[in-house]
Amino acid sequence: MSSGDNLxxxxxxxxxxxxxxxxxxxxxxxxxxxxAIARCLDIPERTVTRRGQAMLDDGIVRVxxxxxxxxxxxxxxxxxxxxxxxxxxLEIGSxxxxxxxxxxxxxxxxxxxxxxxxIPSDDNSRxxxxxxxxxxxxxxxxxxxxxxxxxxxxxxxxSAGGLSEEACESLMDLPxxxxxxxxxxxxxxxxxxxxxxxxxxxxxxxxxxxxxxxxSTQTVQRRLNHLFETGAIHIRTEASPSFFGLTVEVLxxxxxxxxxxxxxGRALATHSAVRFxxxxxxxxxxxxxxxxEHENALYEFxxxxxxxxxxxxxxxxxxxxxxxxxxxxxxxIPVF
Numbered sequence: 001m002s003s004g005d006n007l008x009x010x011x012x013x014x015x016x017x018x019x020x021x022x023x024x025x026x027x028x029x030x031x032x033x034x035x036a037i038a039r040c041l042d043i044p045e046r047t048v049t050r051r052g053q054a055m056l057d058d059g060i061v062r063v064x065x066x067x068x069x070x071x072x073x074x075x076x077x078x079x080x081x082x083x084x085x086x087x088x089x090l091e092i093g094s095x096x097x098x099x100x101x102x103x104x105x106x107x108x109x110x111x112x113x114x115x116x117x118x119i120p121s122d123d124n125s126r127x128x129x130x131x132x133x134x135x136x137x138x139x140x141x142x143x144x145x146x147x148x149x150x151x152x153x154x155x156x157x158x159s160a161g162g163l164s165e166e167a168c169e170s171l172m173d174l175p176x177x178x179x180x181x182x183x184x185x186x187x188x189x190x191x192x193x194x195x196x197x198x199x200x201x202x203x204x205x206x207x208x209x210x211x212x213x214x215x216s217t218q219t220v221q222r223r224l225n226h227l228f229e230t231g232a233i234h235i236r237t238e239a240s241p242s243f244f245g246l247t248v249e250v251l252x253x254x255x256x257x258x259x260x261x262x263x264x265g266r267a268l269a270t271h272s273a274v275r276f277x278x279x280x281x282x283x284x285x286x287x288x289x290x291x292x293e294h295e296n297a298l299y300e301f302x303x304x305x306x307x308x309x310x311x312x313x314x315x316x317x318x319x320x321x322x323x324x325x326x327x328x329x330x331x332x333i334p335v336f
Contacts, residue, residue, distance in 0.1 A: 015060070015243065018043065020162070022052045023061050023239050027159035029171040030063035030202045030235040040167045056203070060243065063202035064328040066156040066236040067195060069119055069148075071185045076126065077103070077148040079280055079287060080116040080134070088139035089114055090322065090333050095137060097325035101125065104289075105325040108251065108318040115251055115318075117148075146282035150262075152269035153277040155289075155327060156236040160244035161272060177231030185232040190215060194223055195233055199328070202235050238329045246291040248298050249320040253284035254306075255313040261285050267309045273301060284315045 018041070025037045034052060038045035055061040069075040084092050089107045093114050097105040103117040120126040134143060187195070193213040197204055206224075210217045227233045241249055256264050261279050265286055269277040276289035292298045306314060324331050 015055075018047075019051055019055060020160070020244055022048060023055060023237075023243065024160050024162050025167075025171055026052070026061060026063060027237045027239070028163065028168050029174060030237040031174060032171045036171060036173070040163070040170050055239075059329070061237060061239045062327075062329045063235065063237045064200070065195060065198040065202050066154060066234045066327070067199075068151075068154075068231050068234065070151060071183075071230070072187060072232050075119055075121060077117060077119045077278075078126070078129075079146045079148065079278075079282075080114070080118055080143060081146075082114045082116070082134075082143040083141045084112045084114065085139040085141060086112055088112070090324070092137055092139055093322075093324045094333055097330055099133075101129070102325055103327060105323070106249075106251070106320045107322040107324065109321055110318075111321060113318065144282065146280040146287075148278045148280055150265065150279040151277075152265040152279070153274055154234075155238075155276050156234045158275045160239075160241075160246065174235065175225045175228040177229055177234075185230045187232065191223060191227065191232075194220065194227070198233070202237070236327055238327045240326075240329075240331075241291045245293055248292040248295055249323070250290050250292075250298060251316075251318050251320065252288040252290060252302075252306075253315040253317075254286040254288065254311050255283070255315045256285045256311070258285075260310060264310050268306075268311065271301070271305060273297070286311075 021041055022037060025032060025040055034049040035045050037052065038048040041048065056063070069077055080096075082092075089112050093105050093107055093116075096102055096114070096116050096118075099118070101118050101120050103119050105114065105116045107114055118129060120129050130145065134140060190213065194209060197209055197212050204212070206217050206220050209224075210220045213220065215223075241247070254264070265277055265279055268274055268286070268288060273290045273292055274288055275291055276287075278287055279285060280287050290298070290301065292301065302314065302317065322331075324333070
């Protein structure tokens with residue numbers, strides 16, 4: 001059973017445990033210097049720099065930023081569940097994955113079943129997506145749309161693990177936002193310029209950002225600190241799950257009574273396998289994206305962990321067969 005991240009066994013075999021440790025360090029803090037990562041792993045800086053930069057250059061690992069749409073602007077993330085004509089899912093999914101507002105696109109078991117997360121920039125873009133862009137996709141059949149109401153885990157705050165707590169703490173030199181803070185963050189043109197640059201490369205240096213946006217290095221540093229402290233943006237590092245030996249990926253829809261949604265979402269988001277957990281509109285109140293090493297781990301999660309944490313009604317479970325987009329990572333279409 002494939003996780004759908006399109007890395008072949010040969011490609012995964014090109015990397016060793018040190019590569020994976022460097023990737024995890026970047027998941028902890030994608031802006032950590034190679035020197036800091038080398039100290040954390042007790043590995044020569046030259047080795048870490050060479051290995052880490054090669055993974056970035058090859059697109060195995062991608063560092064960008066995550067914009068918290070619950071804090072900034074009037075953006076409402078959407079979950080699109082769609083069915084395509086037979087044999088058209090990869091083609092249509094790739095078209096959706098290429099959109100600027102696409103955050104994730106997956107083909108589920110059944111192969112004509114797509115689930116996508118899209119983040120239109122405003123209400124007008126949302127209407128264009130719903131009434132113009134999606135209906136114009138030839139071969140797209142039934143669709144349902146739900147709105148993300150709250151994030152409990154978003155992916156930027158998940159890592160494959162394996163580093164000690166002390167090692168993780170040594171890498172965290174970014175300002176930390178208060179997770180309980182919900183007040184809206186107002187951004188100006190210069191803030192948006194910085195966010196746009198970091199979306200392209202989350203590791204871009206302060207000096208390079210200064211040149212790109214036309215601000216002094218001191219101003220850039222101050223504004224970045226403000227963006228991180230307010231929770232407007234977070235550094236996001238993406239890597240293929242199979243890179244870490246996680247070969248089974250699923251989406252899980254859970255139905256819950258209104259009073260149960262908040263405590264259940266918070267509890268489930270703490271599980272190491274839960275990469276993404278949100279509350280949504282629609283017939284199911286929670287949507288989870290989970291990663292496992294094998295089917296037995298998935299079975300234990302479904303039959304054991306979910307039940308003991310109050311998830312009394314699992315509406316659906318679907319395996320991801322092919323992932324076409326993971327945040328900033330647009331995946332190549334697999335060749336069969």
